Amino acid sequence: MSIRIGIMGYGNLGRGIECAIRQNADMELVAIFTRRPPDTVKNLTAGVNICHVDDVLSYQDRIDVLILCGGSATDLPTQTPAYAEHFTVIDSFDTHARIPAHFEAVDAAAKAGGKLAMISCGWDPGMFSLNRLYAGAILPSGKDYTFWGRGVSQGHSDAIRRIDGVLDAKQYTIPIDEALERVRNGENPTLTTREKHLRECFVVAAEGADKARIEREIKTMPNYFADYDTVVHFITMEELKRDHSGIPHGGFVIRTGKTGWDEENTHLVEYRLRLDSNPEFTAGVIVAYARAAHRMYTEGMRGCKTVFDVPPAYLSPLSGEELRKNLL
């Protein structure tokens, strides 16, 4: 029997989930829940119910896993605990500093409702976290580094758009090759924020706007840009739409570590992602973990889980026997 999926929130991530479900024969999309008037939402899959969020509880017996596609800033901190009491849920909560608090809230709700919840599934947190854990457990005497990009940072793009005279903007985070090479060489460098990443901005200014002032405001913006080397390009709206409409991302998790009686040998573990579409890859991770969440719930597990708690075999539709034969 298929795993019946509900999608809560139909933006880029929700659409990515819908596409990913199409690639997984053991999954079925049952319903999409939205805060918009349902008849204004056009989805891709035929025969899916488009419902208002207020109707979600009526789907308790028709959905195995509810995938929460809201944002980490305001949606998920309330949504995930609220729905974890009624459904097996999964989210991609990605505010690293607030993960412990989110875990506690979701864990309490899931246990109260006798459900299982999976939080912070994606690539960071998610696949990158797993690689930090695995490499660190194997090479305890070592150091790991995470680099992001080349990719679009939504938060930084938004920050530029709020500047007076800016019509639209896209910001790319770019890892600096020299820093990557120093890490790969096993130098264990101490890298400043500026040495790790470059910020490249493509900005559409309003007619007659003071570009020098806009560039200065970007480059000196605290937290977002002041600690980085930042490159600003002014382009036309046509150029922005033509060349910068994608949402690529990616990055690297690298650990180098020493082994041997006198730690005389050096090892490199490197995990790299290069993603054409950040939300669609994130959706791929979430859908695999939705499969795992359903299986763990079915086996009787309850409460909040993360990627650290999931036996890898649970992500795959293949049996243990098939996995050992074909992938081990």
Next chain:
Amino acid sequence: MSIRIGIMGYGNLGRGIECAIRQNADMELVAIFTRRPPDTVKNLTAGVNICHVDDVLSYQDRIDVLILCGGSATDLPTQTPAYAEHFTVIDSFDTHARIPAHFEAVDAAAKAGGKLAMISCGWDPGMFSLNRLYAGAILPSGKDYTFWGRGVSQGHSDAIRRIDGVLDAKQYTIPIDEALERVRNGENPTLTTREKHLRECFVVAAEGADKARIEREIKTMPNYFADYDTVVHFITMEELKRDHSGIPHGGFVIRTGKTGWDEENTHLVEYRLRLDSNPEFTAGVIVAYARAAHRMYTEGMRGCKTVFDVPPAYLSPLSGEELRKNLL
């Protein structure tokens, strides 16, 4: 309380395990078991019992995990099932085609003895297998490739040494850059054996030996070299000892896959290892999984397990709370 470890077999891997235990504060090496006369074995850690293999059963109450460091060809197929009945055991059985049969034998033995056994822990099988599984679950519409090297193949080095007139030899397996780049570009190429790896041999010939004949015998050797482009260098014994005494290895697991409603987006997942010492890195993996095996046994799990069955958190000495706070 420390996890008490026994090492069965004291060669390169056994010594690597001993070194790895030194780096893990929650582990303690209790005993080393050997087929040699125990008083001829010189180990590194002070205060460890060096025992004959015949005495291993007397250690049942003093050892939490017995790490089996024998070879996959003749030792492990009998050793792992034999000891799985009496100890929580872990091995690095790496004959991929025989893993299902090995699993069955070990599973039956471990269940008969009420124990837990972990097989095929290392980097391939092991970390590479995990990366094939994770990437395949996330990107079901895609293809994965495994490249090995640059690294020493013991089997190929041995095959050269058996040729008449060869005193010693070392063979390196080298992934071919052009093939790697085609895979990274998402071309999904069909690659022949010859297109994926090059074999480079460093050979010490006996005085007066016919080098042309040796080179021809290497390059035409079925299974080992005939399907590859092979480069042969004749060097002196001094050069071999000076430049080729290490046991480096490594490789790449790369998966590219498509997402989107019409599979219009491409993603790359790449996992890379570059290892100064193949046995010491393998030992690092085994020791982390020994921790997991002990915890799984303590929680009541029984039978044979592989890396696919282990929740990643079990590899780490850190608590779930610490992992979520620091690594997620």
